[in-house]
Amino acid sequence: MSSPSQPTEGPRSRAMAIDRAWRALGPGLEALSGPGGAPLTRTVKLIVLPLVVRPALRPGLAADFLPPEEAARLDALVREAAPLLVATARWFTLLKKARRTLGVVAGNPQDLYFQRCFELAVEYGTPPAGAEDMAGSVVAEVADAGGGRTVEALREHLADAGRRDRLETELAVAWQGRTGVASDGRTVVPATEVTVAVALAADALDACAAPGGSPAYAAMVDAGHGGLFGRALWARTDGPWGAGGPPASLGLTALPVPPRPEVGRGASTATLPAPLDRTLFERLFVVLHASSRREELPTVPELVARETGRSCAPLGLRDESLRVAAVLGGRLAVGLDPLGTGAPPAGRTTAHRAVNSRWRREASVLRARRMTVSPRPDPDGGALEALAQDLRTPWAAYMRRLWVRLHGRDVRGAPLTDLASAWAVLDGVARSVMMDHRARVRSALRALTEAPPVVAEPSGQGGV
Numbered sequence: 001m002s003s004p005s006q007p008t009e010g011p012r013s014r015a016m017a018i019d020r021a022w023r024a025l026g027p028g029l030e031a032l033s034g035p036g037g038a039p040l041t042r043t044v045k046l047i048v049l050p051l052v053v054r055p056a057l058r059p060g061l062a063a064d065f066l067p068p069e070e071a072a073r074l075d076a077l078v079r080e081a082a083p084l085l086v087a088t089a090r091w092f093t094l095l096k097k098a099r100r101t102l103g104v105v106a107g108n109p110q111d112l113y114f115q116r117c118f119e120l121a122v123e124y125g126t127p128p129a130g131a132e133d134m135a136g137s138v139v140a141e142v143a144d145a146g147g148g149r150t151v152e153a154l155r156e157h158l159a160d161a162g163r164r165d166r167l168e169t170e171l172a173v174a175w176q177g178r179t180g181v182a183s184d185g186r187t188v189v190p191a192t193e194v195t196v197a198v199a200l201a202a203d204a205l206d207a208c209a210a211p212g213g214s215p216a217y218a219a220m221v222d223a224g225h226g227g228l229f230g231r232a233l234w235a236r237t238d239g240p241w242g243a244g245g246p247p248a249s250l251g252l253t254a255l256p257v258p259p260r261p262e263v264g265r266g267a268s269t270a271t272l273p274a275p276l277d278r279t280l281f282e283r284l285f286v287v288l289h290a291s292s293r294r295e296e297l298p299t300v301p302e303l304v305a306r307e308t309g310r311s312c313a314p315l316g317l318r319d320e321s322l323r324v325a326a327v328l329g330g331r332l333a334v335g336l337d338p339l340g341t342g343a344p345p346a347g348r349t350t351a352h353r354a355v356n357s358r359w360r361r362e363a364s365v366l367r368a369r370r371m372t373v374s375p376r377p378d379p380d381g382g383a384l385e386a387l388a389q390d391l392r393t394p395w396a397a398y399m400r401r402l403w404v405r406l407h408g409r410d411v412r413g414a415p416l417t418d419l420a421s422a423w424a425v426l427d428g429v430a431r432s433v434m435m436d437h438r439a440r441v442r443s444a445l446r447a448l449t450e451a452p453p454v455v456a457e458p459s460g461q462g463g464v
Contacts, residue, residue: 011065011066011067011068011071012065012066012068012071013064013065013066013361014061014063014064014065014066014071014074015044015064015435015438017066017071017074017075018039018044018048018049018053018074018078019038019039020075021074021075021078021079022037022038022039022048022078023037023038024079025078025079025082025085025086026082028086028089028090029085029086029089030089031089031090031092031093031096032047032085032088032089032092032114034439040110041435041436041439042108042110042111042114043110043114046110046111046114046115047085047088047114047115047118048078050115051115051118052077052078052081052084052085053074053077053078058073060073061073061074064358083125084118084121084122085121086126087120087121087124087125087126087127088114088117088118088120088121089117090126090127091116091117091120091121091127091131091135092109092113092114092117094127094131094132094135095109095113095116095117095135095138095139096109096113097132097135098132098135098136098138098139099113099139101136102136102139102140102143104139104143105152107142107150107288107289107291108289108290111290111291112142113138113139113142116138116142120134120138149288149291149295149297149299149300149303150288151267151285151288151289153300154281154284154285154288154300154303154304155265155266155281157300157301157304158263158264158265158280158281158304164263167263167280167304167308168262168263170308171260171261171262171263171280171308171311171312172260174308174309174311174312175260175261175312178231178234178312178313178314179227179231179314180227180231180234180314181231181234187231187232187234187235188235189228189231189232189235193223193225193228194228194232196223196225197220197223197225197228197229197327198331200216200219200220200223200225201216201220201225201327201328201331202331202349203216204216204217204220204328204419204422205328205331205332205349205350205351205352206349206350206351207350207419208328208349208350208351208354208419208422208423208426208427214419216419217324217328217418217419217422218418218419220324220327221320221321221324224320225324225327226314226315226317226320226321226322226323226324226325226326226327227313227314227315227320227323228314229314229315229323229326229327229330230313230314230315230316230317230323231314232248233248233249233252233253233257233258233276233314233315234257234258234314235257236248236256236257246333246334246393246395249274249276250330250333250334250395250396250399251274251395251396251399251400252274252275252276252315252399252400252403253274253275253276253277254273254274254277255277258276258277258316259277260312261278261279261280261283261311261312262279262280263279263280263281264278264279264280264281264282265279265281266281267279267281267282267285267286269286269289272286274400275316275400275403275404275407276315276316276403280304280307280308280311283307283311283316283407284303284304284307286404286407286408287303287407287408287411290404290408291408296412297411297412298411303411306318306411307411310410310411315403316403316407317406317407317410318410319409319410319413319415321415321416321417321422322406322409322410322415322416324416324422325402325406325416325422325425325426326402326403326406328422328426329398329399329402329406329426329429330395330399332349332351332352332355332398332426332430333394333395333398333399333402334395335348335349335352335356336352336355336356336359336394336395336398336430337352337356337394338356338359338360338391338394339360339391339392340356340360351423351426351427354427355427355430358430358431358434359394359430359434387437387440387441390437391437394433397433397436397437398429398430398433401429401432401433402425402426402429405425405428405429406425409425
């Protein structure tokens, strides 16, 4: 194991400091690492930050960029935890093997077991003799804690023909009786209310990342401005998010207006449609698939019954505070400008400046910016050009991920009671999208580096 790194001049990204310290730990961490040796995103989120770095107890390590002394401190913490991390990786391998043996398929193993494996590493160290039986007990315990709240249970519940017919009828009635929609399907959205909502949203976003508070958020919730925008989507109007380059829906629906939800029969993470175009099955599939604490969810029959009404509500959300957070997220999204091409008026709030400045410091963004202004074709055959395009339309990934977060909170009955909690979600989604883009750029660069050189064929000897 190499010696601790020495402080260097200038601040260092916390993510880069973690990556560097992790790679220096050596072998034994493959189960917690990606193909290139970097820690997995969930490894950082579920193990390294909350259990090793513990920024809540060490405020100096909570910032995105660390001064040299704090970066060295973080480096030392990760290296000191090496034996625990190696043991955690071994426990995770055992639990995955036990999961296959028991035939458990629900949930993401990293979400379900990472922190349990760290606890086992703290208590037992490297898996002792008989650890296979312990691993099986842990997997069974986690599965039982779900109480039947699984994708398989959802599929079985919705397979009953009579129940499906009743749900289709309930959806049709709920859709026809939507608040603010006339019997002929017309939706009236007062322009004056939209104007007020736009002004309040700007005030709230100006106060999000700044000290102090603002009454704008509470005013929007009290006035029902989240529901106002949801009805604006039904009316095919731009709504309080504003127009310009992005569509009025910001990708929440691929259709002119959100369609009436259907019951559905299946779902796949690779082919999920836009959030407001999903069936009941697809909406609840995401919740059950991603949840690491299924015991906190309602039972499957309750989930289905509540989702029937929720899916026909404005923005597909019941709680007004969550709908207002979606509106603020939309206003934030239309002003995201990672490439620095010139922020529109909607993107000149304190919140926009905080997110955009962080994003523009990313090395992957700097490269994409060079590609954007370069007259030459993409030298990498299009792989990085596709990722650069994501930065030209950042609102698409942002709104999709934000809606999933808000929907999950709605299902669990967890409103956002004030501006600070709303900003924590809005900013957290921005960080998540940025980290995901960073990982995809690294993966693309790795693939390009590892790809064999292309040998040109002799003239007149084309391939099949």
